[in-house]
Structures are given as C-alpha cells and as structure tokens.
Amino acid sequence: MEYLASDRIAIIDLASGEVNEEPYPDGLCQEKIGGAGVNLALYQQHQDGEPIVLGAGLFTGSMVPGSDLGVVTAKSPLTGTVCHAPLTQYAGMELKYSGFDYIVIKGAAASPKYLWVHDGIADLEDAADLWGQDVWAACEAVRANMGDELIQVLGAGPAAEQGSDLAALMINYWPSGDRFGLGRALAAKNLKLIALRGLGLLEIAEPEDFAAQCLELLGAVKGGAWAGKKGLADLAAGLGQQALADWLAPLVHRHRASFNTPFAANTFLFLEADPSQLSEPPAPEPGVLVGDLAALAGLQGLGLSAAEAGQVLGQCAHLGLDPAGVAAAAAAAGVKDAAGLMAGLATIKGPVPGLSGPLAPAAPAGALFGLAQSADPAWRARRQALAYLFGLDPLFMLMAPELSEEKLLELVGLGIGLEIGPEALDAAVAGIG
Amino acid sequence: MQARQAYGEQAQEQAAPRPAARGPRLGVYCGAGSSHSWLWLADTCEALGLGDLRFLEAGEVASGGLSGLDALAVSGGDTFAMAGALGPAGAAALRRFIAGGGLYLGFCAGAYLLLRSSKEPLNLFNLVEATIANLSRRLPQPLIMPEKFATPYGCDYVFHPVREALILRGQGGPLGEGEFSAPLYGGPAMQPAGPGVEVLATYQDFSQATRFLAPRELAAQTLLGRAAVLRGRLGAGVMYLFGPHCEHPRFAQANRRLAAILAEHTPSQALAPDGRGLAELGPAQARRLLSEVRRQVSNSRIVALALEDHPARWRMGGKVYEPAKLRVFLEALWSRTGALERARRLLVPAGAAELPALLAGVTESIRALRRELEEGQETTERAAGLFKDLRRAAALYLNMYFATAAAGALRPGRARRLH
Numbered sequence: 001m002e003y004l005a006s007d008r009i010a011i012i013d014l015a016s017g018e019v020n021e022e023p024y025p026d027g028l029c030q031e032k033i034g035g036a037g038v039n040l041a042l043y044q045q046h047q048d049g050e051p052i053v054l055g056a057g058l059f060t061g062s063m064v065p066g067s068d069l070g071v072v073t074a075k076s077p078l079t080g081t082v083c084h085a086p087l088t089q090y091a092g093m094e095l096k097y098s099g100f101d102y103i104v105i106k107g108a109a110a111s112p113k114y115l116w117v118h119d120g121i122a123d124l125e126d127a128a129d130l131w132g133q134d135v136w137a138a139c140e141a142v143r144a145n146m147g148d149e150l151i152q153v154l155g156a157g158p159a160a161e162q163g164s165d166l167a168a169l170m171i172n173y174w175p176s177g178d179r180f181g182l183g184r185a186l187a188a189k190n191l192k193l194i195a196l197r198g199l200g201l202l203e204i205a206e207p208e209d210f211a212a213q214c215l216e217l218l219g220a221v222k223g224g225a226w227a228g229k230k231g232l233a234d235l236a237a238g239l240g241q242q243a244l245a246d247w248l249a250p251l252v253h254r255h256r257a258s259f260n261t262p263f264a265a266n267t268f269l270f271l272e273a274d275p276s277q278l279s280e281p282p283a284p285e286p287g288v289l290v291g292d293l294a295a296l297a298g299l300q301g302l303g304l305s306a307a308e309a310g311q312v313l314g315q316c317a318h319l320g321l322d323p324a325g326v327a328a329a330a331a332a333a334g335v336k337d338a339a340g341l342m343a344g345l346a347t348i349k350g351p352v353p354g355l356s357g358p359l360a361p362a363a364p365a366g367a368l369f370g371l372a373q374s375a376d377p378a379w380r381a382r383r384q385a386l387a388y389l390f391g392l393d394p395l396f397m398l399m400a401p402e403l404s405e406e407k408l409l410e411l412v413g414l415g416i417g418l419e420i421g422p423e424a425l426d427a428a429v430a431g432i433g
Numbered sequence: 434m435q436a437r438q439a440y441g442e443q444a445q446e447q448a449a450p451r452p453a454a455r456g457p458r459l460g461v462y463c464g465a466g467s468s469h470s471w472l473w474l475a476d477t478c479e480a481l482g483l484g485d486l487r488f489l490e491a492g493e494v495a496s497g498g499l500s501g502l503d504a505l506a507v508s509g510g511d512t513f514a515m516a517g518a519l520g521p522a523g524a525a526a527l528r529r530f531i532a533g534g535g536l537y538l539g540f541c542a543g544a545y546l547l548l549r550s551s552k553e554p555l556n557l558f559n560l561v562e563a564t565i566a567n568l569s570r571r572l573p574q575p576l577i578m579p580e581k582f583a584t585p586y587g588c589d590y591v592f593h594p595v596r597e598a599l600i601l602r603g604q605g606g607p608l609g610e611g612e613f614s615a616p617l618y619g620g621p622a623m624q625p626a627g628p629g630v631e632v633l634a635t636y637q638d639f640s641q642a643t644r645f646l647a648p649r650e651l652a653a654q655t656l657l658g659r660a661a662v663l664r665g666r667l668g669a670g671v672m673y674l675f676g677p678h679c680e681h682p683r684f685a686q687a688n689r690r691l692a693a694i695l696a697e698h699t700p701s702q703a704l705a706p707d708g709r710g711l712a713e714l715g716p717a718q719a720r721r722l723l724s725e726v727r728r729q730v731s732n733s734r735i736v737a738l739a740l741e742d743h744p745a746r747w748r749m750g751g752k753v754y755e756p757a758k759l760r761v762f763l764e765a766l767w768s769r770t771g772a773l774e775r776a777r778r779l780l781v782p783a784g785a786a787e788l789p790a791l792l793a794g795v796t797e798s799i800r801a802l803r804r805e806l807e808e809g810q811e812t813t814e815r816a817a818g819l820f821k822d823l824r825r826a827a828a829l830y831l832n833m834y835f836a837t838a839a840a841g842a843l844r845p846g847r848a849r850r851l852h
Contacts, residue, residue: 118735147740
C-alpha cells in the first residue's frame, strides 16, 4: 500500500528465531480496512503458530482526531477466543512509524527474548536479564539500553510470567486497557516485551486536502458536549457517576491525552503529597496513571478509599495486572480491604466479567456527556468496530459522533487514494464482529 | 509529496541521481578537519544530477587520490586541522592537480585553506593571491553564540560577526550579476592581493535570516562590499573560493550558480575508467550488508535524536560541535538506504565490508556518550572519536552509493529524508 503505510509486514517465528518480511498484499485494505480487520486475517493465516498480531489502523498516527489506536489480536487466555486489545497512549502511533504495518509473532522462544522493532528492522534480543523484572524496571532497562525514553514498550510483568489469568499487556509503565490477559499470552511465548520506535515518514495521497479535512474535523469535535472537560473525574461525571468523580477528585494531579486525541482521558493520581501543590517531584512518572473507569469503579465498590485504590493500581502496574480484572476478582472473592487485596495481588485469579465480545470495553455503559446515542449498545458496538479498523481511540469514538462514517470514508480517499464504500465498510465491521 | 505527521518533522522528496551523466568527476574532501558540511555537497550535487562523486580522506589526497578527478571540493571545518592533515605531500598534490587543469572549489574553511597566509601549516598552500579581510586584533563582546564568534589566528582573530543567510551580489562571470543568498558559517570575507584574482561576488546585504553575533554596524563594516567569492588561476587550473556555503542544499539560487561553474568546467573527453577497484556484491551479500547498515543507522539515529536537545558542546580544534551534528551524518546515510536497497546491483569500494562493524561501534558510542553525559562525565574525547568514525562511515557509504549511482544501477523512485 502506497499511502499511510510502510507497506511491510513482519513475520517473526520465535521458535526458529527467523524474521521475515512480506509486502502488504494488494486489496487487503479495501477488504479489511486495517487494524483489527487485517490483524484477524493475518491471525487466521498464521493460526498454527498461535500468533500474536500487532497492527496499526488505517489512520493511526495521522492527523485524524483521535488517531492513537493500534490493535493487538490474539487468542485470549481468559476466554479462549480471538480478541482485539487496544494499544492507546503513544504505542499505536509508534507502531505505525516502526516501519511495519503489521507484526505477526508466532511460536514460542526456547529462552526469554524481547523484540526490538525499529525503522523496518525487527531484532530478537536476549531477555534473560529482564525476565523476572517488574514492568517498570524492564521498561526502564530497555530504554536505557537503547538510549531513548520515547521507545514504547509493550510488556508482560511478573504476574504474566507466573501465569496469572489477569496478566495484562502493559504499555510502558501502565495498563493498556487489555482485558483479555494478553500479558500472559506474551509470556507464554517466552517474550518479555516488544519495544517500538520509528523515525519513519508516512506519505499521504492528497496531503493538503487531507490536512484541511482533519483540521475541520478537529474544530468540529472540539465543540462537542465534553468541551472544557478532561480526565477521568470529568468522564465519570459525564457518565452520571458523580460519586465516583467526587471520590477521585482530591487525588487528581494532572491529565495526559493519548496521541492526537483531543480528550485527555488518562489521569494521574498523586498519592505522596497534596496534588494541589502542582509542582512535580523528580520521579520520572510521579503518581499513578489511571485510564480505566471500570477499574476505579470496581475498586470503589470494594469500599476502598481513593488513596487505597491508587496504591492498588500502582502495584498492579508494577506486576502487570489488569486492574479492572483485579477489582472484579477481588469482589468475587469477597475481599473488602486494601491490605488484603495488596497481599493477594501476586496470586489473584478469577474470571473477568463483562467480556461479551472480541473487543475490550472502552467505557462503562451509559450516555456519555449527555450524548443519547452513546447509551445505545448497537451504536456503541458499531463505533468500537470502526475505532479498531481505522485506528481511532475507542473512548473518543463514543464521544465524537462528528467523526461520522461518511467523513471517515472521505478521509480514506484523501489519505490513501482508495475508494471504499459503505458496503465494504459494513463487511469489514461484520468481519471483526 | 510526503508529510511526517509526528514530531513536526518535514520531509522532502529526493530524486535518485541521473545515472552516469557526464559532469565533472568530483572529489569531495572528508578527511581530518572537515566538519559535516561536505555532506551538503553530496546532496546538492545529487540534486544537480551529478552522480560521479568520490569522498577522499587526507591521506588519499596526498597519495594519488586526485588522479582521474576533474574537480576537488573542500567544504567547511577547521582550516588548520585540514592543512595539518594534508601536510606538505597533500599541498604538493593539490598544487599539481590544479596546475594540471583541475578545478578547485573551496567553501568556508576550504576557501581559507588557499588564501595567502604566513601561519604554519597554512603557508604550505598559499595558492590564491588574496588575504582574509575579517581579521581583528581586538574583539567586541559577542552578542550571541560566543563559541562561534572568533578563531585565533596568530596574534589576531578571524572574526565572525554574523551567521546564516546573507545577500550576495554577483560581479559577472559564471555567477552573473544579480543578487542571491547563501549562508555564512564562519567563512571569510576576502581581499584580492595580487594580479589574476577576480572578485565574482561581494557581500551585498544582510537578510531577515541573518543572525548578528556583533553589532550590526560593525558587521556591515567587516563584510559588506567585500569579496564573498573569488576566482584565481594556477597553471591550467582554476580555483573558486567561496566565503559562504553556496553548496548548502537549501539555497537553490546559490546552487544554480555552482552548477554554472561546474558546467563551464565539464571536460569534453570521455570518462577515464574508475581506478578504485570497485567490487560488485552478489544479491545475498548486498542484502546482508544493507540490512546491517539499516539496523545500525536506525539504532544510531534513535539515540542521536534523543540526545539532540542536550546542551553539551565539544570543542575540537578550532570548531565547536553540538549533539545535533551527529544526526546530520546519520541522515546522509539514512536518506539513501531505500535507494540502495532497491538498486539493481551494488558496487562497493575497498573498505565497505567494515561498514557494519563501524556503524555498530557508532551506535554503542552514541549510547555510551548519552550515559556519560547524564552522569556528568567529560565526553570530549569520546565525541572526537565518534565524529571521526561517523565521517569514515559516511564516506564509505557515500562512496558505495555514488559508485552504484554512477554505474546506472539505481532504480528510479523516491527516497525519504528527514530534516
């Protein structure tokens, strides 16, 4: 594919250590769009190797508002079915610029490895020293070794190495939004982490028109019902969960948006001191980043204070656990206090409720910021599928109906010079269904 | 058109060089004392359709490397270090080359090198009867960039009152009579001091982009109206000395004038055979070599970019280097990787096999440099070694690239470049 793509697919066989490249097949984009659609096709093509497939959406890393999403597709150790987990923050963007549009990782390595993907090169490196390290230490070690803090690290923590059901795929220091236990799937391949960095370029078919259309869309979405809002407390309030917002508010320190996403959906809680002081301590990531309202709501439901919840979330981040899954498992086990929960984190197990389809839920049910259609399950499901095909933030897609299907198809024409009609889009949506 | 959508970087299309167009066979000095500006010559000549370039170390200049060349270009750097590296043998070879009909193009340090001087080792050269006009015994306080302000020159200082783009006025000859702009990065204003030296362009005015290191009036007194481009003759050869960097690829008007000079000196005879003993690699060997080059240049670029905003400065001889210079070398390689990977065949000069190991060492060295800077260690020695290795790697790579291009083996297509 000539535009908005590197036109390369990496096939990595961990068992043999071989790294091969394939061109992006002609016609695949028109049929599958991108992201989860192409990931699934590649998964099926290589399914004998129990692959984990990483892929960028059609617009990932572009000027289209909300273009932060990459997708990981694999069989979930939790559900036993193929799932698509989100790569938000800056990981999806970095994947897009890594020199590969899709990365298929199949087989299992005989000894711990990590994968270093950079500028169209995929290197399998020894990870003996990283195995057993917590998520933070492993991320910092790889960044220090390569000499760049902007490297995006998709990792498995100690929980994954020990086979926890709740071991999530992590992005750098924090949970990714994976609810399917893909950290465990990674560790089962003896793959500790995947480090991504690329200084590549993307070409655009009609760059001036594409940029103008994106800027127009940006102006339109920023006038949405959530204008002036930011962070998880505002999001909770926007869902009508004012009590959750009030519970959280005293600990809110700052917010962080994912790549090119106008709503900052990630909030740092500051536990060490009064967050209203605003000055940042010298630690590289002061506080605890929370991007998952379901996790917060679950921990609040256990009767924890917000500060206790923050400590649990911090520990989950180090161990590589899905905090929403932890909260659900703790509730199922009748855990009611923070000390008990923290003590049992290393061995916690439990089925995660609420995984009814192949996509991780982006937000609890309900109307977002008074947007009636966002309460409609069918509309939500369609918007989530579009997000995973086009590489757009799943939560933002629920908040920004201005990113209409008509506009997205128009941008396909301007961005990659291909005509994709509504019927083909319907088929692609159904394909990841 | 291309667009980089993250980090605010811009891209520029670069056409593959036209194969084997008969222009002058141009040697480019990349040896000791040279900074990074010789890489601009690669870009500019390529854009002008001149694909027959070779990159020479000081020892090669002194030991027969000028044989078979039509022209030699020497760009910026530390003039004293260049002169020292070339030494008496290099000076003699250069004199023979020019007297025998060769074309010499000197930019900035390459211009100072041939001007009249009594200072050792510059006095080995003295090929153009003209002197440095931007000399001062007493210096004012620099307004900005003190490290770029002056260079000791005996009891005096070579004084650099401005940097960046200036307006020049052609005085006839191949440069014409109109105005054009070119950037000044420490190059000379010159004063003819003997017969046969022609002023081809003068410093006419400052531009909006000019940065003043000294008060504007003093800068005007030092530069305006003085010679910016000179032409001298020696035997059958011609020497063009440029104070500003007319070879800088972002200055199209200046580049066109450079092209006019090269066109005037295009020999009519057929190309002599390339005497460097180029070898053609088999497809598997070529793939392995280029894959390893891509791997290591990528690793180096990533850490070099991470280092780019570091305030470190390294003084090496008369020049001050900053971390951003590292990536200038790496981009010269990176921007051509795609074209070489698509080439029909790959021609390599002697020494190309050492490229992967050399580049792997560069990667490790930049990573170590970053660690040492974070730990507050002294890094000048490491940086000096690193820039030396980068120069060597870039020369090996560009020799491979231009040899392949001159053989007509590059396929048409887009290459990608970051600025």
